[in-house]
């Protein structure tokens with residue numbers, strides 16, 4: 001089980017949260033402090049915003065690939081990471097959610113249907129819909145952060161330096177800052193060398 005401390009949660013917690021009062025941790029079992037659900041929802045929302053950003057960007061990827069596939073431009077690397085992120089976001093969510101949760105996730109977050117359309121299509125009432133939305137965001141926020149060996153959050157670790165062109169070595173850029181012992185995927189392209 002991963003360790004959470006206040007320095008991680010306080011930046012994500014909702015300042016007006018009635019459960020953690022903006023600290024992001026609350027008392028759990030065995031006198032341990034556990035992350036508050038508002039922290040998980042915040043993580044979900046950060047990841048979801050990046051997902052939407054990536055799907056918008058992906059429309060332009062084929063052009064980018066044509067322009068840079070013969071060069072050494074890091075934008076191509078970033079493009080691959082974007083594609084991987086989109087796939088991971090969808091797959092991890094599908095694996096983590098129950099069938100009803102996944103239906104709501106798909107309609108609302110992936111296809112952009114509002115609550116009225118979702119309620120009509122899935123035959124649930126408004127209260128149930130928002131209750132499940134809360135559960136989805138909490139569940140996925142935790143999974144996105146705790147996923148091994150390769151968490152989606154924090155995003156700067158996931159995207160590991162691929163956004164800028166000033167780092168010549170991708171191997172160095174892939175090393176995570178906080179968890180050096182974690183097993184990593186080999187950098188793309190190096191495994192066949």
Ligand SMILES: [Zn+2]
Pocket residue numbers: 013014017018019020021022023024036037038039
């Ligand atoms: Zn809270």
